[in-house]
Amino acid sequence: MTGVSRIGWTAYLIAIVVLVLDQASKYWIMEILRLPEYATQEVLWPLQLTRIWNRGVSFGLLQAGNDIVRWGMVAFNLGVAILLIGWLRKGQIRMLAAVGYGMLIGGAIGNAIDRAIFGAVIDFMDVSRLGFFPWIFNVADAGITIGVILFLLDSLRGEPRT
Numbered sequence: 778m779t780g781v782s783r784i785g786w787t788a789y790l791i792a793i794v795v796l797v798l799d800q801a802s803k804y805w806i807m808e809i810l811r812l813p814e815y816a817t818q819e820v821l822w823p824l825q826l827t828r829i830w831n832r833g834v835s836f837g838l839l840q841a842g843n844d845i846v847r848w849g850m851v852a853f854n855l856g857v858a859i860l861l862i863g864w865l866r867k868g869q870i871r872m873l874a875a876v877g878y879g880m881l882i883g884g885a886i887g888n889a890i891d892r893a894i895f896g897a898v899i900d901f902m903d904v905s906r907l908g909f910f911p912w913i914f915n916v917a918d919a920g921i922t923i924g925v926i927l928f929l930l931d932s933l934r935g936e937p938r939t
Contacts, residue, residue, distance in 0.1 A: 784872055785865040788879035792858075795883025799916035800890065803899045817903065827903040827913050832896070847896050854889035858882045871934070877927030884920030891917075 781789075806812050812828040819825055832846070861878045864870070870878070891898040900913045914922075 780866050782870070784870055784875045787872070788865050788870075788875035788882070789862075791876055791879025792882035792886070795880050795916065795920040796887050799883065799887035799920065802916050803887075803891065803901075806899060806901045812901065823904045823906040825903040825906065826901050828899065828901045829913050830895070830897040831900045831913075832898075844896075847892055851889045851892045854885040854892070858885040858889070861885075871931055873927055873934070874931040877924040877931060880920040880924030880927065884917035884924065887915075887917035887920070 806826065806828055810818070810826070812818060812826055814828055814830065817825050817827045858881075861882050865875070865878055888898050898915065898917070900915050900918070902915060902919070903913045905911050905913075
């Protein structure tokens with residue numbers, strides 16, 4: 778692949794790591810731990826494992842169960858990933874943004890895989906005991922959220938891109 782900088786390859790590697798961690802953790806919840814839906818297992822305060830099926834977008838917003846929404850979300854997630862992969866090929870990117878892009882790409886593809894296979898996303902990380910974050914999420918959601926934050930932080934910096 779010509780035209781991809783070292784920083785771009787770093788972003789691709791981060792995307793692969795996020796994707797593998799996401800899919801491995803979901804496999805663990807479903808096939809190894811076999812956590813039933815809505816069952817909660819204590820881990821370490823404040824983390825609990827509570828498995829749910831998320832048919833909406835991030836953090837369970839806009840719940841819908843029809844095939845149009847399902848495949849629309851798969852297409853949207855994959856479209857975002859493809860767009861970000863294309864931006865990485867341009868080479869004008871700083872490391873902080875590259876890490877953010879990698880996390881976004883891995884998270885978007887991870888959730889797209891779930892929607893394509895199951896029709897919903899497997900969410901299981903529950904930190905509601907903190908008192909201010911009631912949503913249940915997964916590794917892909919965390920990657921997307923952290924990726925957006927890193928991308929926004931990078932956009933506030935004034936130094937030149939490499």
